[in-house]
Amino acid sequence: xxxxxxxxxxxxxxxxxxxxxxxxxxxxxxxxxxxxxxxxxxxxxxxxxxxxxxxxxxxxxxxxxxxxxxxxxxxxxxxxxxxxxxxxxxxxxxxxxxxxxxxxxxxxxxxxxxxxxxxxxxxxxxxxxxxxxxxxxxxxxxxx
Amino acid sequence: xxxxxxxxxxxxxxxxxxxxxxxxxxxxxxxxxxxxxxxxxxxxxxxxxxxxxxxxxxxxxxxxxxxxxxxxxxxxxxxxxx
Numbered sequence: 001x002x003x004x005x006x007x008x009x010x011x012x013x014x015x016x017x018x019x020x021x022x023x024x025x026x027x028x029x030x031x032x033x034x035x036x037x038x039x040x041x042x043x044x045x046x047x048x049x050x051x052x053x054x055x056x057x058x059x060x061x062x063x064x065x066x067x068x069x070x071x072x073x074x075x076x077x078x079x080x081x082x083x084x085x086x087x088x089x090x091x092x093x094x095x096x097x098x099x100x101x102x103x104x105x106x107x108x109x110x111x112x113x114x115x116x117x118x119x120x121x122x123x124x125x126x127x128x129x130x131x132x133x134x135x136x137x138x139x140x141x142x143x144x
Numbered sequence: 145x146x147x148x149x150x151x152x153x154x155x156x157x158x159x160x161x162x163x164x165x166x167x168x169x170x171x172x173x174x175x176x177x178x179x180x181x182x183x184x185x186x187x188x189x190x191x192x193x194x195x196x197x198x199x200x201x202x203x204x205x206x207x208x209x210x211x212x213x214x215x216x217x218x219x220x221x222x223x224x225x226x
Contacts, residue, residue, distance in 0.1 A: 054153055056213060059197040120218075124194075126153035127219040137154040138219050 001072065001080055003064045005055055007087040012036045012097035019081045024101055029078050031105040033112035035098045041091035043129060043138070050130040053086045053095070060084075063123040067115055075111040077102050082115065086125070145169065145208035149181050152215035155191065175202035177212045192217060 002019055016034055041048055068080045081099040089095060096119070100111040127138045147169040156162045159182065166180055174195060178187045187193065187202040194213040195204050206212055 056150070056152055056194070056197075056215065059194055059213070062197050122218065124152070124215060124218050126216060128153070137216065139217055 001065075001068055002082070003061060003068055004083045005057075005060055005064070005086055006083060007085070009093055010083055010085070010097075012083065012094045015083050015097060016081060016099045019099070020101070024079055029101040029103065031102050031108035033100045033102075033105070033108035035096075035112050035116050036094055037096040037116075039089050039091050039093050039095055043131075046131050046133065048091070048129045048131055050088060050090050052088055052128045052130075054126045054128070055084075055086045056124040060124050064119065067118040067122060070118070071100070071111040071115050075100070075102065075107040075114070077107060077111050080111065080115065082119070084119075084123075084125070147177060147206055147208070148211045149177060150211065150213040151181075152213065154216060155214055169206070169208050171208075172206055173202060174200050174204045174206055174212060177206055178202070178214060181214075187214075190217065191215070 020032070039051060064082055064084065068082055071077065072080055078101045080101070082097070084096045085094065098112050098115050098119070100108045100115065102108040102111065129136055129138055147166045148163065149166060150163050151159055151161065164181065166177065174193045175187050178191070178193070179185065192215050193200045193202070193204070195206060195210055197211070
């Protein structure tokens with residue numbers, strides 16, 4: 001399992017490829033589901049120029065590990081990889097990647113979705129958007 | 145010993161500090177810590193709390209050496225996590 005919070009940009013595709021090659025055994029998995037969250041340049045019909053993502057070092061990682069662990073067991077996953085960005089982020093940059101490896105697609109899809117939903121509701125991250133109208137903290141989420 | 149208190153996001157900006165220490169902590173709850181750092185009587189419903197990196201409630205006990213954090217609902221969540 002790989003859980004990381006990073007304050008620098010990353011390429012989600014190469015992260016997933018590198019982790020799979022390093023850790024997953026050839027022939028073990030039949031399904032890989034990947035979700036990538038990327039920063040938009042709009043929210044609530046307003047333009048967003050940039051955002052700042054704050055986290056609680058220690059607690060955020062612990063929450064992510066717990067969420068991943070729960071889904072590994074609930075969906076009989078072979079492995080999971082979560083990388084989450086924090087700090088200053090601009091539109092087009094990846095924010096999060098979740099990859100779930102399982103024997104079959106049902107488990108991989110369910111776990112990838114479940115991890116993302118739990119991450120959005122339970123992991124301590126706070127978003128401040130820079131808009132034309134000013135800077136503001138966001139306290140709700142777009143429906144999944 | 146003391147209790148370390150951390151604030152995040154707009155709570156940090158509103159109260160003007162991200163971290164402070166309550167020296168000579170003689171015991172109490174998360175709500176008591178909030179009273180001391182904010183001057184408010186009760187922990188507001190929209191403020192979440194954690195003790196030693198786990199979600200906590202206003203009546204969770206706080207011991208010497210604990211780290212208590214207050215923060216807004218996480219972005220993406222409405223209300224308190226289960």
